Amino acid sequence: MKKYIFGLLFFSLFLSGCWDRRELNQLAIAVAFGFDKVDDEYLVSAQVVVPSEMSVNGGTGKSQVTLFTARGETVYEAFRKMTKESPRKIYPGHLQMLVIGEELAEEGIGKSLDVLSRDPEIRPDFYVVIAKESAATDILNVTTTIESVPANKMFKSLKVSEEAWAGTKSINLDELLTDLISEGKEAAVTGIRLIGDPKIGSSKQNVESIKPAATLQYDHLAVFKGDKLVGWLNENETVAYSYISNTVKSTARPISCPNEGVATIEVIKSKAEVKGDVKNGKPEININVQVKGNVGSVQCEINLNDLETIAELEKSFEKKGEENGKRTIESLQKNYNVDIFGFGEAIHRSNPKEWHKLKNNWDEEFSELTTNIKVDLTILRTGTTDRTFLEKVQE
Amino acid sequence: MWFSKNKNKKASIPQSPLTSPAEESKQKVVIKLKTSLQQNIKTIQEALGKSSDIVTREIRIGKQGNIKAGILYTDGLTDTASLQNFILETLMLDLNEIDLQEKASPEQNLISVLKDVALTVGEIKEITSLEVIITSLLSGDTILLIDGYAQVLVISNKKWAERAVSEPTAQTVVRGPQEGFNENLRVNTALIRRRIKDPNLRIESKEIGVRTKTNIAIVYIQDIANEKIVEEVRLRLDRIDIDGVLEGGSLEALIQDSTYSPFPTILNSERPDVVASELLEGRIAIVVDGTPFVLVVPALFVQFFQSPEDYNQRTIIGSLVRFLRFIAFGISLLAPSVYIAITTFHQAMLPPSLLISLAAQREGVPFPAFIEVLIMEVTFEILREAGIRMPRSIGSAMSIVGAFVIGTAAVEAGLVSAMMVIVVSITAITSFVPASYEIAISVRIIRFVFIALAATFGIFGIVIGLIALVLHLCSLRSFGVPYMSPLAPFNVSDQKDTFIVFPIWKMTTRPHLIGKKNMVKQQDSASAKPAPPKK
Known part of the structure; x- marks a missing residue:
């Protein structure tokens, strides 16, 4: 008898299972979300993979992703409303990209992000970008080549360009939320632009030509004050921002030669130290950027065997870098009054007591902040030749 | 008190007149032979129901053939050549001139004279009990009856058709002896004896089975094997009361510790080298006549992953292969269940590209992953x-159909996804990696439990299942030795031959719980280490 009761209890365990079971073909795997604001309502779009088109056998030639859109008073409501259009429930576990429309960004992104940080299915490691001069829906409505899933293209493109070019800056939801709530740092998010004809862009035709009619391109850096978009940094400023925020992995930088012409320095390593200090109640920031690089290309007549030439090249790079950094900080101080570099955090770390006095008035303090930037380049290698062959080219 | 009465009734049943045939034979009175030759032959023939394979030959021996004698043997089990050369020829030709009656004295009767002087055969016995005579006759011995004597001579000249010592088929190795046990008990014990020429190697014989009277031998090395375990083996074998x-395998079922566990607690091997090395570790081998598989006790969990090849190979390679077997065991146990758990409960665990690729394969598959796995596993x-x-002749046709049906066709028909075929194939292949077939079968059963747990609870279910499995394994014992030792209870020095194989010169001790009586295998690992001569 005991055995039967035990058996009954054991098998009743299985009754509690299966509640969260979902087969793979019951999922609409969302790879990108787009948030826009239309007439006081959120317009949420989800780029969803069409698995049958992704199969190794090649599918039937239809688009590999599809876009579902829904409007709602809240983002969450819109998600659920999407099932009116979609045959499967949206599964956001593998989200790669979140695109936020410029208009919504100007109004404030905070409210729309809550659902993403709250939902247990969502991992906050996807990239957030701002659609510059367009709606997020339009960005998600462009076919791409090489990576046939546009979200993958956006994800990889941002990752690669951040690592190889430094003119873009990736930020995932986790980092963005940290920046939004930080007192001594404001958020900065890369912008994405639709270049070309959006009408052809959404069709398969777009990727059938060698040069697609519409492409997606990362450009500019959106500067936030609180959760509101206040302006854009251009490419040079973005590079400076990357150096100071210590995210440069590798990049290429043209510099002027000692006499005339240009050369390129390939940066292979960069380490920035931002140190805060408070002198007579006035905050001060010292930035020291240690850069290691190679001579990437030479388009002028210089002798690379000469150590002095190398030193001059280094000096030229350092000067240019320092100027660019100074200009970027000044522009932020003057135009936007926004501390995206985290200088406030640096002060907080070095002078916690002083920071408590400064933090309430940090925006004003930032605009009058003294910053010293010092760049120090070490050239390691000059490539496989020393003198350029250009010298021997007969005019 | 109705229940206590009931109990008493139950207890009294064995004493009731309805006894089993086994018990009946025990109570039998020993029937002795008479002195008349004719009567004796008749008694034996009647006892055997005049079976056609029993050959009876009446002869006359001695001077002028004045003594009547009878010879009985079982056709097919007796060596007729030696019967003719050493028994019939001796008795009928060589003894013609001798008056045997004269030679016999009060101290030594004719039978003894024949035994001691005349018959040139190795093993010979004087027997009076009819039961023993019949057993010997049926085992292939020749019976010599002399008129006027109530004893017979049992002459051992067994010989029957048997398989030669050949390559083991179930447990093969690349490097190592290619010699396997066969169906003959004596050949098998000889194969062991040939490897261990130690006077302490003991071979104890027993007969099991009331009707089959199967010979078995308990083999152990006296000064290594734990006396208590040997005694336990004897006890368990003596307890057996079965007709055949x-x-x-059936002997294993009668003496093993836990019948309902999926895991084997007795090791079997058809390799004499494996059995010899187990004996050297202090284990006990049970050789059963008629089986090329020798049982070895006590058997531990890790033993089923040890192959003789581990020691024949270089130590690094041996370790790698040993470790691989444990990994393969894990894969074979968990691959389908982990696949189900991840694809139906924890999709977030997969990298995006893999998830999409899996989802693409699952498009159009009508069954849930659980049913899909069941279909494939059962088919396999x-x-x-x-x-x-x-x-064997239709084997190749079968394998083509099998490979085609469970592989390509099932996927193309949209019945199962391609990934599922991969998972099931990997499971199938890995299940044969552990050194022992027994452990592969046990995994086969447990795998289905894990599949059910994964389909209901996901990874959580698998973890619960694993905990239950470990608890079960730790509760098992093989002849008093914890099944999971040397892992639980843990022993440091025994780890030299568990997950990795240490060099032979480093294994200085026998397994802790088995060779306790005589722990040291080699004295000193430092001197055993191969090294160039010191100056």
Whole structure:
């Protein structure tokens, strides 16, 4: 008898299972979300993979992703409303990209992000970008080549360009939320632009030509004050921002030669130290950027065997870098009054007591902040030749 | 008190007149032979129901053939050549001139004279009990009856058709002896003895089975094997009261510790080198006549992953292969269940590209992953079983159909996804990696439990299942030795031969719980280490 009761209890365990079971073909795997604001309502779009088109056998030639859109008073409501259009429930576990429309960004992104940080299915490691001069829906409505899933293209493109070019800056939801709530740092998010004809862009035709009619391109850096978009940094400023925020992995930088012409320095390593200090109640920031690089290309007549030439090249790079950094900080101080570099955090770390006095008035303090930037380049290698062959080219 | 009465009734049943045939034979009175030759032959023939394979030959021996004698043997089990050369020829030709009656004295009767002087055969016995005579006759011995004597001579000249010592088929190695046990008990004990020429190697014989009277031998090395375990083996074998044992497997079932556990607690091997090395570790081998598989006790969990090849190979390679077997065991146990758990509960665990690729494969598959796995696993089990049973000549046709049906066709028909075929194939292949077939079968059963747990609870279910499995394994014992030792209870020095194989010169001790009596295998690992001579 005991055995039967035990058996009954054991098998009743299985009754509690299966509640969260979902087969793979019951999922609409969302790879990108787009948030826009239309007439006081959120317009949420989800780029969803069409698995049958992704199969190794090649599918039937239809688009590999599809876009579902829904409007709602809240983002969450819109998600659920999407099932009116979609045959499967949206599964956001593998989200790669979140695109936020410029208009919504100007109004404030905070409210729309809550659902993403709250939902247990969502991992906050996807990239957030701002659609510059367009709606997020339009960005998600462009076919791409090489990576046939546009979200993958956006994800990889941002990752690669951040690592190889430094003119873009990736930020995932986790980092963005940290920046939004930080007192001594404001958020900065890369912008994405639709270049070309959006009408052809959404069709398969777009990727059938060698040069697609519409492409997606990362450009500019959106500067936030609180959760509101206040302006854009251009490419040079973005590079400076990357150096100071210590995210440069590798990049290429043209510099002027000692006499005339240009050369390129390939940066292979960069380490920035931002140190805060408070002198007579006035905050001060010292930035020291240690850069290691190679001579990437030479388009002028210089002798690379000469150590002095190398030193001059280094000096030229350092000067240019320092100027660019100074200009970027000044522009932020003057135009936007926004501390995206985290200088406030640096002060907080070095002078916690002083920071408590400064933090309430940090925006004003930032605009009058003294910053010293010092760049120090070490050239390691000059490539496989020393003198350029250009010298021997007969005019 | 109705229940206590009931109990008493139950207890009294064995004493009731309705006894089993086994018990009946025990109570039998020993029937002695008479002195008349004719009567004796008749008694024996009647006892055997005049079976056609019993050959009776009446002869006359001695001077002028004045003594009547009878010879009985079982046709097919007796060596007729030696019967003619050493028994019939001696008795009928060589003894013609001698008056045997004269030679016999009050101290030594004719039978003894024949035994001591005349018959040139190795093993010979004087027997009076009819039961023993019949058993000997049926085992292939020749019976010599002399008129006027109530004893007979049992002459051992057994010989029957048997398989030669050949390569083991179930447990093969690349490097190592290619010699396997066969069905003959004596050949098998000889194969062991040939490897261990230690006077302490003991071979104890027993007869099991009231009707089959199967010979078995308990083999152990006296000064290494734990006396208590040897005694336990004897006890368990003596307890057996069955009409017949035809195979080592049924003997295993009669003496093993836990019948309902999926895991084997007795090791079997058809390799004399394996059995010899187990004996050297202090284990006890049970050789059963008629089976080329020798049982070894006590058997531990890790033993089923040890192959003789581990020691024949270089230590690094041996370790790698040993470790691989444990990994393969894990894969074979968990691959389908982990696949189900991840694809139906924890999709977030997969990298995006893999998830999309899996989802693409699952498009159009009508069944949930659980049913899909069941279909494939059951199909595979059926194919495997069919592969063993079917006649060898249709094997290749079968394997083509099998590979095609469970592979390509099932995927193309949209019945299962391609990934599922991969998972099931990997499971099938890995299940044969552990050194022992027994452990592979046990995994086969447990795998289905894990599949059910994964389909209901996901990874959580698998973890619960694993905890239960470990608890079960730790509760098992093989002849008093914890099954999971040397892992639980943990022993440091025994780890030299658990997950990795240490160099032979480093294994200085025998397994802690088995060779306790005589722990040291080699004195000093430092001197055993191969090194160039010191100056």
